[in-house]
Amino acid sequence: MSKENKQRVLNIHILRFDPNDPDDFPHMETFKIEEAYGMTLFIVLNEIREHHDNALKFDFVCRAGICGSCSMLVNGKPTLACRTLTSKLPQDITLAPLPLFELIGDLSIFSGKWMSDLNKRLETWIHDKEEELNVDKLEQKMEPSLADEIYELDRCVECGCCVAACGTIQMRPNFVGAVGLNKIARYHLDPRDKRDNNEYYELIGNEDGVFGCMTLLGCEDVCPKDLPLQSKIAYLRRMMLRNAL
Amino acid sequence: MPKIIYTDVLIIGGGLAGLRVATGVKERGFDSVVLTLVPPKRSHSAAAQGGMQASLANSKMGEGDNEDVHFSDTIKGSDWGADQEVARMFVHCAPKAIRELAHWGVPWSRVHRGDHSSIINAKKVTITEKDESHGLITARDFGGTKKWRTCYTSDGTGHSMLFAMDNKAKQDNIEVHERLEAISLIHENGRCYGAIARNLMNGELVAYVSKATTIATGGYGRIYSVSTNAIICQGMGQALALETGIATLGNMEAIQFHPTAIVPVGILTTEGCRGDGGLLLDKDGYRFMPDYEPEKKELASRDVVSRRMTEHMRKGKGVKSRYGDHLWLDIRILGRDHIEKNLREVKEICENFLGIDPAVDLIPVRPTQHYSMGGIRTTYKGESQTLKGLYSCGEAACWDMHGFNRLGGNSVSETVVAGMLIAEYISDFCESEQSAISIHTGNVEKFLKIQHDKLEALLTKENGEDAYKLRRRMETIMMEKVGIFRNGDDLKEAVDELEELYKRSKNIEVFRSKSRAANPALVNAYRTQRMIKVALTVAYGAYLRKESRGAHSREDYPKRDDKNWLKRTITSWEDENQTIPTVTYEDIPISNMELPPGFRGYGKDLTQHHEDTKARQTIVDTITTKLQSDGANRFEIQNTLMPFLNKLPKKYQGKNERLGEKI
Numbered sequence: 001m002s003k004e005n006k007q008r009v010l011n012i013h014i015l016r017f018d019p020n021d022p023d024d025f026p027h028m029e030t031f032k033i034e035e036a037y038g039m040t041l042f043i044v045l046n047e048i049r050e051h052h053d054n055a056l057k058f059d060f061v062c063r064a065g066i067c068g069s070c071s072m073l074v075n076g077k078p079t080l081a082c083r084t085l086t087s088k089l090p091q092d093i094t095l096a097p098l099p100l101f102e103l104i105g106d107l108s109i110f111s112g113k114w115m116s117d118l119n120k121r122l123e124t125w126i127h128d129k130e131e132e133l134n135v136d137k138l139e140q141k142m143e144p145s146l147a148d149e150i151y152e153l154d155r156c157v158e159c160g161c162c163v164a165a166c167g168t169i170q171m172r173p174n175f176v177g178a179v180g181l182n183k184i185a186r187y188h189l190d191p192r193d194k195r196d197n198n199e200y201y202e203l204i205g206n207e208d209g210v211f212g213c214m215t216l217l218g219c220e221d222v223c224p225k226d227l228p229l230q231s232k233i234a235y236l237r238r239m240m241l242r243n244a245l
Numbered sequence: 246m247p248k249i250i251y252t253d254v255l256i257i258g259g260g261l262a263g264l265r266v267a268t269g270v271k272e273r274g275f276d277s278v279v280l281t282l283v284p285p286k287r288s289h290s291a292a293a294q295g296g297m298q299a300s301l302a303n304s305k306m307g308e309g310d311n312e313d314v315h316f317s318d319t320i321k322g323s324d325w326g327a328d329q330e331v332a333r334m335f336v337h338c339a340p341k342a343i344r345e346l347a348h349w350g351v352p353w354s355r356v357h358r359g360d361h362s363s364i365i366n367a368k369k370v371t372i373t374e375k376d377e378s379h380g381l382i383t384a385r386d387f388g389g390t391k392k393w394r395t396c397y398t399s400d401g402t403g404h405s406m407l408f409a410m411d412n413k414a415k416q417d418n419i420e421v422h423e424r425l426e427a428i429s430l431i432h433e434n435g436r437c438y439g440a441i442a443r444n445l446m447n448g449e450l451v452a453y454v455s456k457a458t459t460i461a462t463g464g465y466g467r468i469y470s471v472s473t474n475a476i477i478c479q480g481m482g483q484a485l486a487l488e489t490g491i492a493t494l495g496n497m498e499a500i501q502f503h504p505t506a507i508v509p510v511g512i513l514t515t516e517g518c519r520g521d522g523g524l525l526l527d528k529d530g531y532r533f534m535p536d537y538e539p540e541k542k543e544l545a546s547r548d549v550v551s552r553r554m555t556e557h558m559r560k561g562k563g564v565k566s567r568y569g570d571h572l573w574l575d576i577r578i579l580g581r582d583h584i585e586k587n588l589r590e591v592k593e594i595c596e597n598f599l600g601i602d603p604a605v606d607l608i609p610v611r612p613t614q615h616y617s618m619g620g621i622r623t624t625y626k627g628e629s630q631t632l633k634g635l636y637s638c639g640e641a642a643c644w645d646m647h648g649f650n651r652l653g654g655n656s657v658s659e660t661v662v663a664g665m666l667i668a669e670y671i672s673d674f675c676e677s678e679q680s681a682i683s684i685h686t687g688n689v690e691k692f693l694k695i696q697h698d699k700l701e702a703l704l705t706k707e708n709g710e711d712a713y714k715l716r717r718r719m720e721t722i723m724m725e726k727v728g729i730f731r732n733g734d735d736l737k738e739a740v741d742e743l744e745e746l747y748k749r750s751k752n753i754e755v756f757r758s759k760s761r762a763a764n765p766a767l768v769n770a771y772r773t774q775r776m777i778k779v780a781l782t783v784a785y786g787a788y789l790r791k792e793s794r795g796a797h798s799r800e801d802y803p804k805r806d807d808k809n810w811l812k813r814t815i816t817s818w819e820d821e822n823q824t825i826p827t828v829t830y831e832d833i834p835i836s837n838m839e840l841p842p843g844f845r846g847y848g849k850d851l852t853q854h855h856e857d858t859k860a861r862q863t864i865v866d867t868i869t870t871k872l873q874s875d876g877a878n879r880f881e882i883q884n885t886l887m888p889f890l891n892k893l894p895k896k897y898q899g900k901n902e903r904l905g906e907k908i
């Protein structure tokens with residue numbers, strides 16, 4: 001057997017820290033894992049927990065790239081761990097929790113709280129003053145292509161990768177990030193949401209909103225759902241600028 | 246100082262069902278707290294891909310659809326195991342639930358007027374949509390349905406529904422306590438008063454005391470080693486109910502295997518693949534389903550397709566792989582455009598987990614554990630039959646609209662329909678005097694102390710069992726012996742060994758990782774104990790049920806036996822020291838069925854009929870013929886056969902408007 005075909009032994013370096021343990025401090029720990037065919041980081045991390053260190057903390061839910069729970073830094077880049085195949089990575093793999101979010105321990109972060117606060121702040125729901133729906137009646141019509149367009153932006157899974165890759169948020173901790181701006185773009189597109197441009201301006205027409213973005217576009221590079229973040233941020237900026245004039 | 250939080254309604258689980266209950270009771274003026282293991286938007290509801298059934302009849306292929314057709318499909322699908330009144334309530338409210346969701350922002354895919362090409366039975370056909378349908382919610386074909394009824398947003402339906410629902414909950418200021426795991430119910434004198442929960446981040450124990458408690462924690466698929474379910478679908482809700490010794494579970498042995506999960510990881514590819522025209526092929530590239538099911542082919546009910554695939558692989562027609570045999574799912578014929586628009590998640594999954602392009606390559610699939618028809622047994626109001634104040638809905642419950650096999654597209658539909666109905670019944674209860682909280686704080690603290698001591702015991706035990714070893718063994722037993730095809734010998738072995746594992750699980754020790762705060766080893770320890778309990782209810786129920794019905798298929802009893810087995814399995818665990826659950830049965834009366842037991846239309850009719858069936862069928866036929874000749878409409882006929890509207894909350898009793906059916 002040639003050397004290339006030999007099964008690799010992966011060196012998994014993990015940034016460990018348990019904030020609940022007063023004696024602990026952030027440190028790297030390395031685990032050696034024999035690579036298997038079709039192996040993902042989901043499999044690797046569970047193997048470590050089951051056979052090497054049962055205290056290792058990380059978050060997986062759907063393990064199918066659908067729910068956005070398992071975002072972490074893989075060799076420095078924010079991505080979803082569950083759908084990352086080890087075969088696409090070098091032998092040395094460094095894993096760290098996403099920065100900026102509150103740390104629960106090791107690779108587990110409290111991104112849910114961050115996203116929840118963001119949704120409340122931007123009021124990411126349909127605003128319809130007329131309310132009162134008669135559920136017995138035919139639904140309101142919508143252009144099929146518009147429904148598709150909204151769905152395109154609705155695909156965000158709130159994984160936080162774009163936040164971790166954002167340069168602006170390093171300087172402006174209250175910046176809404178691409179995730180927030182994308183949500184505004186989504187509701188702005190939706191005729192069921194009756195907010196006018198002034199109301200949207202109130203939400204994102206400042207430096208913590210669309211005018212804070214420095215267009216570094218790390219968000220677009222790392223978005224696991226390939227959302228059109230760049231064009232949507234540009235669109236919102238033009239629209240908000242027009243509104244301000 | 247123990248922490249006690251009071252609320253009107255405690256909701257355990259933040260998926261579609263739980264959130265819909267929360268917003269529903271809020272509308273009626275009641276507060277709630279939702280406990281979730283994960284952020285609500287990451288609940289397993291998000292993984293539902295293909296769609297939600299609702300008989301809107303907007304699209305060409307849905308024309309003529311209505312509640313009656315949806316009802317009949319659902320009952321046939323259930324192999325007559327469902328509660329027909331509940332199924333009626335469900336089909337009546339599904340159109341309302343979907344319209345409500347549209348109002349809250351779900352970008353449902355819409356009908357486009359004019360000609361469309363589509364693939365039906367491997368042939369290209371042209372479907373022409375009417376002008377007046379343009380812009381209404383469209384639907385795709387799914388297995389076991391007479392009409393195209395499954396509404397969708399591409400193949401991210403559950404995701405869009407859950408996001409809209411969670412955003413609505415945020416708008417309503419619903420209190421969500423994230424990463425809090427309910428570990429025991431608080432109850433006294435046959436009345437449930439909330440739950441003890443553990444904070445998964447810092448280990449704190451909190452008592453939530455409530456008038457009503459709702460379990461909406463989803464299914465128990467993870468007792469199997471390979472499942473399409475999210476890893477949090479571990480049956481903890483069912484275990485909590487069971488451990489009260491009072492609440493009961495229904496039909497736990499009714500487990501659905503989905504035909505097309507990818508090999509080896511078991512991630513789902515939606516039924517929409519076949520609904521949209523995808524085919525199943527064997528190792529020779531041969532399309533085998535028409536040989537087995539000439540009429541419905543790939544779109545037979547899920548239980549049927551899964552069994553036929555397994556049979557075909559047993560004949561040596563499977564594709565050999567290092568992970569065992571599999572078959573192929575072929576969606577190449579749908580074309581790249583269709584795949585990239587309507588099957589995007591499937592495409593992403595294929596790329597990321599298999600490294601293939603489904604527009605060019607075949608997808609390796611095989612039947613995999615997917616859905617739990619069984620769950621916490623409730624009345625039509627979603628309340629436990631035996632523990633007052635405890636409610637359950639969604640996959641966690643056995644309400645029971647699925648019987649022994651759920652139709653694709655009926656699960657997310659159930660979550661929102663049941664959620665909206667049960668929120669009303671809970672609100673009625675909260676308005677009544679019976680809902681007063683009469684438990685003494687001292688007794689609440691006792692429940693806290695019991696849980697505290699149990700956790701301490703796990704952490705301080707020495708020379709105990711390794712939870713992982715027990716759990717892996719349990720998963721393997723369930724896979725090998727309580728699978729798609731079952732037989733008495735294997736099931737007996739499964740029950741015996743699971744009972745042994747259960748005894749050993751009382752002696753679990755948490756090795757090395759001794760933290761009382763965030764500690765995955767501790768979580769695994771107490772969940773494993775409960776999972777084994779749940780696995781026992783499944784295996785034991787399957788062992789005792791000596792017939793084949795829906796997804797429960799006994800090789801030693803291949804007939805559906807209405808004579809002896811037209812009943813629901815009811816499981817309880819009264820005594821903490823018993824090592825096998827108590828099983829009793831609840832009759833499913835034929836005398837009030839709108840659709841008396843018949844032949845589902847798959848394979849040969851092997852049914853052993855009940856003596857009441859014929860009589861009931863005669864009554865149904867006579868009434869129907871008479872009313873029809875009197876010029877009665879379908880609603881009047883239905884109402885005479887099996888009235889159900891009075892069971893629904895008033896606000897949901899109205900008729901559903903359709904293009905061809907004005908109100």
